Amino acid sequence: MRYRNTFVVGALLAAGGVVIWQGGRASTVSANPGDLTVVATTAAASAALGPAGDAEYVGSSKCKKCHLAEHKTWEKTPHAKAMETLKPGGAKEAKEKAKLDPQKDYTKDATCVACHTVGFGKPGGYQMPADAEAAKKMEAMENVGCEMCHGPGSKYIVIHEDIMKSKRKYKDDELVAAGQNTKPDKAVCVTCHNEKSPSFDKSVAFDFDKMKAKGVHDVQPLKQRE
Ligand code: HEC
Ligand code: HEC
Ligand code: HEC
Ligand code: HEC
Known part of the structure; x- marks a missing residue:
């Protein structure tokens, strides 16, 4: 994950989650869903948990009204159909190939x-x-929605509403402090795209640019960001 003025705390990262440090506050932005480890924080870090630490997931439909273009193009990616895949009969060939029961x-x-x-x-x-x-x-809450790449939305969505209403300028840092991952990078992708996925192909290295072109929505130029 790329954050401005941010340092990943190595010891905490080893505990299973991605922990970021912002101005003295540590927050768990994206624990690894692949191993479902509850992020174990040290006493010092949990005492320092910032406002983003307790952000909740709100669901992709909450983002749709303001980000229609992103939502529409996200819907066309495999991420938006990830739950269909898990249903009986879904992705039959891929399941057979991965030695799963279709x-x-x-x-x-x-x-x-x-x-x-x-x-x-x-x-x-x-x-x-x-x-x-x-x-x-x-x-x-089904499928790989917006928040799996951008972080749980309950805190930053309030800021987006304010930016929308007031038409004011904003800085990236303001959103990052509220738990948003404004620039999802390879580190986010590989929390799921790893060998814990039964269909993962170990022989091919994760090519971020290629995968981004196939798996991420279209992007719009941002007008209000400073
Ligand atoms: C929360 C887990 C998760 C995260 C995070 C995630 N993905 Fe995925 N991705 C999936 C799942 C699950 C599928 C399979 C969807 C299906 O077909 O059922 C998938 C499928 C894809 C596919 C299509 C299959 C393929 O191998 O070509 C691409 C491309 C892709 N993801 C790119 C990305 C990129 C780029 C990122 C990071 C910016 C990312 N993903 C982040 C879970 C995730
Ligand atoms: C660590 C995260 C992770 C776990 C756990 C996981 N998946 Fe996935 N799944 C993915 C990702 C990422 C993809 C995209 C292809 C890839 O890289 O494996 C995917 C793709 C698939 C596909 C291929 C879809 C297609 O159309 O090509 C099937 C089928 C699938 N998953 C079924 C399952 C089943 C069944 C389980 C549980 C036994 C499971 N997955 C567990 C992350 C995961
Ligand atoms: C698989 C990961 C992934 C998912 C899922 C995802 N995004 Fe993104 N998003 C990205 C990446 C990567 C970028 C940065 C693209 C860049 O800088 O080129 C981005 C950029 C953005 C931007 C800023 C650029 C723009 O288009 O205005 C917005 C807004 C956005 N995403 C909204 C959403 C919404 C809304 C959803 C759900 C409908 C969503 N994203 C789902 C990865 C994701
Ligand atoms: C009330 C409207 C509204 C809602 C709801 C909303 N946003 Fe936004 N969002 C905005 C506005 C306005 C901007 C600034 C756009 C600009 O600068 O052009 C923005 C910016 C963004 C950016 C770019 C941030 C940056 O600076 O790189 C991302 C990513 C994003 N939103 C994702 C989401 C996600 C994910 C959700 C749902 C959890 C969501 N938004 C919900 C209005 C909204």
């Missing part, structure tokens, strides 16, 4: 769901639904 319902398998949904098991994120009604409510 008839099995993997939407109930926590291992799979961790990388194929938004914020699984984290505040506001996807939870395994108990019945059909709960499943309906969880639809907004």
